[in-house]
Amino acid sequence: MSVGIGSMDAAIDQAQIDAAARALEQGALVALPTETVYGLGADAENPAAVAAIYAAKGRPQDHPVIVHLAPGADLDYWASEVPDEARQLAAAFWPGPLTMILKRAARIPAAVSGGQDTVGLRCPSHPVAIALLQAFKGGRGGIAAPSANKFGNVSPTTAQHVRDEFGAAGPIAMVLDGGQSEVGIESTIVDLSRLASLGPVLLRPGQVSAEAIAAVIDQLPLAPDAAAPRASGTLASHYAPHTPVAMQDSTTLQATLAQLHAAGRKVALIHYSNLANLANLPAVHAAVRLAARPNEFAHALYASLRAMDTTGADLILVEAPPHGDAWLGVNDRLRRAAHGSCGIVHGLLNRQVPM
Ligand code: TXA
Ligand code: MG
Numbered sequence: 001m002s003v004g005i006g007s008m009d010a011a012i013d014q015a016q017i018d019a020a021a022r023a024l025e026q027g028a029l030v031a032l033p034t035e036t037v038y039g040l041g042a043d044a045e046n047p048a049a050v051a052a053i054y055a056a057k058g059r060p061q062d063h064p065v066i067v068h069l070a071p072g073a074d075l076d077y078w079a080s081e082v083p084d085e086a087r088q089l090a091a092a093f094w095p096g097p098l099t100m101i102l103k104r105a106a107r108i109p110a111a112v113s114g115g116q117d118t119v120g121l122r123c124p125s126h127p128v129a130i131a132l133l134q135a136f137k138g139g140r141g142g143i144a145a146p147s148a149n150k151f152g153n154v155s156p157t158t159a160q161h162v163r164d165e166f167g168a169a170g171p172i173a174m175v176l177d178g179g180q181s182e183v184g185i186e187s188t189i190v191d192l193s194r195l196a197s198l199g200p201v202l203l204r205p206g207q208v209s210a211e212a213i214a215a216v217i218d219q220l221p222l223a224p225d226a227a228a229p230r231a232s233g234t235l236a237s238h239y240a241p242h243t244p245v246a247m248q249d250s251t252t253l254q255a256t257l258a259q260l261h262a263a264g265r266k267v268a269l270i271h272y273s274n275l276a277n278l279a280n281l282p283a284v285h286a287a288v289r290l291a292a293r294p295n296e297f298a299h300a301l302y303a304s305l306r307a308m309d310t311t312g313a314d315l316i317l318v319e320a321p322p323h324g325d326a327w328l329g330v331n332d333r334l335r336r337a338a339h340g341s342c343g344i345v346h347g348l349l350n351r352q353v354p355m
Helices: 014-025 047-057 084-093 127-139 159-166 210-217 250-262 294-309 325-338 344-350
Strands: 002-004 011-013 030-032 039-043 066-069 098-103 118-122 142-144 188-191 201-204 245-248 267-271 284-289 315-319
Touching: 011 014, 014 030, 014 039, 014 127, 030 127, 030 159, 039 047, 039 066, 039 127, 047 142, 066 127, 084 098, 084 210, 127 142, 159 294, 210 325, 245 250, 245 325, 250 267, 250 315, 250 344, 267 294, 284 294, 294 315, 294 325, 315 344
Parallel strands: 066 118, 098 188, 245 315, 267 284, 267 315
Antiparallel strands: 002 011, 030 039, 039 142, 066 142, 098 118, 188 201
């Protein structure tokens, strides 16, 4: 039997799913496709396997990872308190790109949440992820899986990206290929662990918007505050390619391109407006045009950043996306990718091109 994966042509064999499930049960790491990004999975109830994820990613031990569950999983097994709002959100958005932070049940090892008393739970919708979750521990297990990239790097949206991150002889027993991730940016994270005292808190924006959450639970999630649990995806600098990234609105960007051209710099451009004349400037070393629609832009964003990162450009210049709720997730990821690059355009204009 094979598991179809929607519109994509690849198909994964049940034998491969079963082999991956057995590998996870034995404590190995398996990379799995999800609809958001690829995850680096391990048995959430095996602290040694979870420690292997941290080691492979080079991630600090105090950063919690998300536990992925099969459809219909028993939330009370994983969380010590399950408010009605959590059940309503699970019913509305699972399987799908929403992670909920709840109080962690005592039986769940602290390793999975970096020692915090909470746990992040999500049921992914990718058919391969669901098939794996159903085959793993008879559908009752949890797969701890951060994005399958080295700490701070851009998240992978294809199996090849995962292989590029970790190499063939790396720490991963198997990489399940489920085609290109549909959503393309990480799940929305909503913290419900302090619901009574604080209300819901949006820790990371994603395709499921705060407004969509509010429509289900009648409360608009707050922006993260200083007391929010640590989330590595919320570090100022994250999701970054190796080439510096700068974001500019279309008008500034046109002037910058001309100046960088005059300074002999190579620019890789990611844009969505019609900048056809600019793409012909010699300063534009490589360019990719994304759709001016938030979900399509998100779908292609990480693959585009990775592609532009390999062009040998001095700078990846991104046309700043529009503001507005639907663009929050994309703007959040781009801001983090560009963090610390403010001075870079100036530096590139002022310094001599090495001979
Ligand atoms: O879409 C996604 O969420 C992907 C796919 C693989 O499911 N996963 C993902 O994992 O993005 P990761 O580890 O790269 O980011 C998960 C975020 C981190 O910022 C982490 O700190 C936060 O979730 N997180 C997980 N458990 C948490 C908890 N108990 N409290 C606060 N934040 C938590
Ligand atoms: Mg990540």
